[in-house]
Amino acid sequence: MKPAAKRIATHAGAVLLGIALATAVLPAVSSSNSDDDAARAAARLAAEEAARNAKLSNSSGKSSSGGTGESRSAAFRAAWADLAKEPLNFKQRIAAQKRMLGEWALFDLDGALTAYLGEAWDERDPMYNGQDPLGVAFYQAFTQHPLESWKTLSGPRMGMARQLLAHMWARSVGDRDREMIISVLGELPDEVRQNALAIMFLSGDVGAAEKRPALLAKLTTTGTPQQQEQWLQEVYRAIPQTADPASLSAKWTGMPASGERTREMAAWASSQRRADPAALTAEWDKIPAADRGQAARMLLSQVDNESPALLDAIEKGIEAGEWSTLSQGVCDKLRGFETDRQALAEWALTLPEREETRFIFNLAISEKLIADPAAGRAWLEALPVGSWHREHGFIELMLGSVWVNDDPAAAQRAIDSITDPVAKQTAVTDFYNWQLITGQKKIKR
Amino acid sequence: MNPRSRIVRTALSHGLALAAGWAVYQGAASQGVFGGTGASSAAGMGAAPAKSAPRSPADEKAAAEILAKALKPAGNGGDPFADYEPYNDGARTEPPQTIKEYRDRIDSITVPEDIGAALVALTAEGGGLTQEGYADRAALTYHWLAKDPQGFFDWLKADRPRANAVGIDIQQIAPELYRRLGAEAVLPMIGMAGEMKYAVASMLATSVAKSGDKAAVLKARATLSGENWEYFSRNIGGQWPNDKLADLVKLAVECDEPLMAIGHRLHGDQGSYIAGLIADESLPEDFRQRLSENEFARQGLARDPKVPLELRVQDGGNLEGVLQSDVSRIMTEERDWAFAFRHGQATAQEVLDAVRAGTPEIAEKEPEALRTWVFRELAEENPAEAMKLLKDLPEAQRSEMALTYSRLHFNDVAPAKFLEMMQQVPADTAEQWEGRLDAWNARGYTNHERLKEGYVEWVQDLPPGIDREMGLYSLARAVQAANPELAVKLRNQVTDPALQKRITQRR
Secondary structure (H helix, E strand, O other): OOHHHHHHHHOHHHHHHHHHHHHHHOHHHOOOOHHHHHHHHHHHHHHHHHHHHHHHHHHOOOOHHHOOHHHHHHHHHHHHHHHOOOOOOHHHHHHHHHHHHHHHHHHOHHHHHHHHHHOOOOOOOHHHOOOOOOHHHHHHHHHHOHHHHHHHHOOOOOHHHHHHHHHHHHHHHOOOOHHHHHHOHHHOOHHHHHHHHHHHHHOOOOOHHHHHHHHHHHHOOOOOHHHHHHHHHHHHHHOOOOOOHHHHHHHHHOOOOOHHHHHHHHHHHHHOOOOOHHHHHHHHHOOOHHHHHHHHHHHHHHOOOOOOOHHHHHHHHHHOOOHHHHHOOHHHHHOOOOOOHHHHHHHHOOOOOOHHHHHHHHHHHHHHHHHOHHHHHHHHHOOOOOOHHHHHHHHHHHHHHHHOOOOHHHHHHHHHOOOOHHHHHHHHHHHHHHHHHOOOOOOOO | OOHHHHHHHHHHHHHHHHHHHHHHHHHHHOOOOOOOOOOOOOHHHOOOHHHOOOOOHHHHHHHHHHHHHHHOOOOOOOOOOOOOOOOOOOOOOOOOOOOHHHHHHHHHOOOOOOHHHHHHHHOOOOOOOOHHHHHHHHHHHHHHHHHOHHHHHHHHHOOHHHHHHHHHHHHHHHHHHHHHHOHHHHOHHHHHOHHHHHHHHHHHHHHHHHOOOHHHHHHHHHHOOHHHHHHHHOOOHHHOOHHHHHHHHHHHHHOOOHHHHHOOOOOOOHHHHHHHHHHOOOOOHHHHHHHHHOHHHHHHHHHOOOOOHHHHHHHOOOHHHHHHHHHHHHHHOOOOHHHHHHOOOOOHHHHHHHHHHHOHHHHHHOHHHHHHHHHHHHHOOOHHHHHHHHOOOOHHHHHHHHHHHHHHOOOOOOHHHHHHHHOOOOOOOHHHHHHHHHHHHHHHHHHHHHHOHHHHHHHHOOOOOHHHHHHHHHHHHHHOOOOHHHHHHHHOOOOOHHHHHHHHOOO
């Protein structure tokens, strides 16, 4: 990590300044998320700089740098290379590169992207709340040429540029052109798509609720049925919970398969977010067998760690055999789920012995083991030797020992308690990964 | 491996790396959309700029013009920070003010019965607000907050875009709320603000602090608790006027809140200031003790080169903190040394000399720690050149250090730089092979986390050899949980017998 990156920690003040700036310059898209605020402020500042430069360019008449095509691109490449010879400090260098890239990208995005990719990426500008300061240089180009720039970013061998800049692209286009965002939603990397949907559905607008139905309707006519299901799950998870489950379920159960039906089902699942177990089961019982798989996927997407019926929703997923959904992120909903730890651990013992439910099992017993490792160990030792739950329970005991309790010796004892060779190897590999991820100076292999 | 064969291998692998970079570039260039020709830019790929083709006088002139414009922009003299006041602006004693247009509108607007409906109506037509629209929204928000703050925040919490929209209004009108209604009326709003409590607390704290309003801070201490007090109090110190510093320290003691005093200076001479507080015997002993133990204070002491080294290292954190602070400052403040080194404008020794000159006491007392720290930073820019800083070490130690820092650092660095680093280290011994794999395994996680499919593309394009093998193997480990199908595809490309064996062992 470069020195500049280290400075972030010392610039709490700059973070606050970034937030203040963001709210000051970008009222229309101001958000309660400070990272987003600062990024938007950065984008706005970059756009202002680019506009200033463009104005200067125009006002100074045709200069030798104002050629077209190859000569102009070559001039920018040469200037970019020459910049390295200037004895600038960090702030001056970033500022100069940003200006150059911003102007360059407006007429030769490929050239500017190539230059950007060749520069160090770990620069962190405290002014921009630790965001990539060179990436904001593309704001103007993305705004002026949204479709063309997306085509460039989504081209072959542009994976790194796409990953580094797609968020900036989504912010640039964001609120101005929702149709454009929706048209490429299926091409966006997952986290960028989620961010783009958040920009569309959550950016500042006191009248957002009134405009939401039209926007949701557009989503139901774009993409494949699988994509629509995923997008609608993401949107409904972010917007306020819907109400009146009875009328909602009555509506979608009577509709033919369509995006609109999927939307209604997502709205129904949203209404269950705070339902109690009895109410959820009553709703579930009304669902035709053929719809239960999709209904379970929808429910699992909408419940969270404050859902009274979280465990019931997981059981519905198991009942419907939605193993793939259960294996992707459902376990995280158990973090911070407030319930009796012992009862939760006993519930976990009823989970089917499958790879897809392993992490749900682990998270369900995790807090019990962390809170009292000795009692947790005794509880595990009382389970049948060699049983799936016992073996994987010791893996979780090992994980809690290193990740939370900082007790590698206890982790080793947990590994030693595992009898199944495959489970033991999993534990050894997890221990090794912990050492890598946490940057332990000496690795025990 | 003997030195000669390593040189040959390094040259070969560098050639391959450059070829891979060229291929990436060609792929990008073929996608031209704005009229750029996509011709090669050696500097663009991070290679030595000296290799670019000879330029005609016209080319030189064009490049010089572009460079001159980038270096001398209009307005702020090249410093993007110049237009903005630093965080610790205690020298400014003027309390913040709501802008005049909004103040006037607060006085002139007719307040409707249903303010929420009026706010929604402002944007019902779609599109952005006009200047007048913003003033109306701010004025309506002011009146709702003044009349029924709980009702206002309840309405806000019902749908997040509302809060996202009027957050700016609350910031704008906070000074006016404080000025007209007084601390007594505005402080309870923090507790009503829900997810906006930090924003509301900091905005109100700014007004209170810049006014040097001791009574309001004491009122807050008496009526706020938990996060509400924490968010409010942490924003007091940084905004407090310099000429009333003695009052701030007294308040911090009275509120039993060392952070309030520490926060007065986050930049510049914060360490010296804190050292002064710790040494001030007029302050209560336990308060000074808590100051000296506070993590922010310790970091401040470590950062400030004016503080005696002994205090910086022992009481101000540790040697690593001091090294990090000094090297970071010296490598960015006067000149961007990492950038110069990356582009061949400075040697590793020149950078080390500059750092030594900037922190002579550390250079004298901890020369090897300083050298290692500089190596660590430079290795991410130009690994082969950075290795020259380790030339006096025995080979085994040199390899170990290179592998250790490849594993512990190189976060958020282009994978090609990491590959260059790997190519500086032999894989002759079992220890070197394992250390290399550890580094690849660590980078598999971090690079895939940041670059996703871009990293997958890059790994699959690596030329044959041990690094491609380890790259595929480590990436498969990284994607196993989220994308088992891709993991299988990657593992199927591994041909190294030792790695294949590990795959069967689920390692």
